[in-house]
């Protein structure tokens with residue numbers, strides 16, 4: 001390869017694209033929507049990542065949510081290293097799984113038992129299987145713009161990755177499977193009620209704060225309304241807390257909004273940067289899962305000891321003060337970005353829940369996917385490029401959240417705001 005004429009990142013990109021679709025292992029990592037090319041990252045340090053050309057960026061992707069402690073937090077690294085000495089996988093029960101399960105049960109009053117899996121995708125698809133088994137019904141209701149992983153029944157109107165690439169749905173999903181998924185707009189309780197009363201639903205599945213169409217918090221009463229609707233119609237309420245669990249609060253959105261799920265899906269933060277997912281709920285529901293019951297679900301690396309160790313070390317950092325700090329940092333960034341846009345005269349709206357936020361290039365509140373899509377995507381692309389050249393790595397889509405970690409201090413937030421002032425001034429010009 002003619003690496004003499006290319007810089008290190010360009011050479012890596014060409015090799016990757018030759019052997020992997022789009023050169024990526026997950027489509028959201030490609031930069032198609034914003035132009036330019038994704039950096040190749042070789043290291044992470046606290047709030048920053050470093051690419052193969054040695055450039056440093058403030059990281060507001062944070063692995064799309066898991067890295068609530070930042071990159072290579074010493075306590076997390078030490079926990080992984082300790083476990084590494086003892087082996088990487090046993091294929092038998094290990095005490096670490098029980099410890100992490102106890103942490104989850106303690107944090108979520110609605111969860112009495114947990115099953116670990118290896119991704120959020122597995123968590124949601126398995127939770128739906130339980131919901132279908134317990135209700136004897138097939139249909140599910142989801143909300144446009146919510147992403148629940150890439151299982152066939154959940155790919156209808158599935159938010160960021162799909163929206164960014166302008167795919168209506170995915171190819172390869174059987175029509176028979178898609179027929180059992182009904183989709184209505186986020187925050188539209190009336191539409192949800194109409195569907196739930198008309199058609200026997202196995203499950204209503206929702207992101208309690210939507211994070212996959214950009215940050216869209218629930219309207220007051222939306223989650224409570226879904227809870228009541230599930231009770232009225234016998235549907236199982238599945239709260240997909242893969243992003244929000246242990247991020248908005250220890251008990252996730254359920255603690256923050258005082259709402260109770262029948263089944264809760266977790267992932268991201270509970271693995272501390274290693275591959276993990278989990279689903280859980282009342283014993284009455286979870287006892288249907290094999291080997292106690294007839295719902296089959298398994299995994300070679302489920303409950304992996306390295307992932308359990310990383311998750312436990314991460315959760316140990318998340319005391320009340322940590323959430324206060326994340327909220328404080330989120331507010332500082334929200335305020336800084338909103339002022340920067342206003343000062344530049346660029347219509348924009350910052351929406352936030354704790355340490356999750358999105359700067360939408362629109363002047364009206366974003367309450368659902370249609371509103372999110374009305375944002376000025378060309379402006380977002382310009383903003384993204386402007387931030388990247390100023391050393392700030394944003395998710396390469398308008399329909400994603402910025403994620404903060406405990407490693408992002410005030411100085412780093414101010415660095416981001418100052419970069420945003422420069423990038424927004426370019427847009428205004």
Ligand SMILES: *Cc1c(COP(=O)(O)O)cnc(C)c1O
Pocket residue numbers: 118119120121122124147148149150207211212240241242243267268276277
């Ligand atoms: C990321 C995500 C998933 C899927 O998790 P993976 O580990 O990527 O499979 C599911 N639900 C929500 C809300 C997510 O943000």
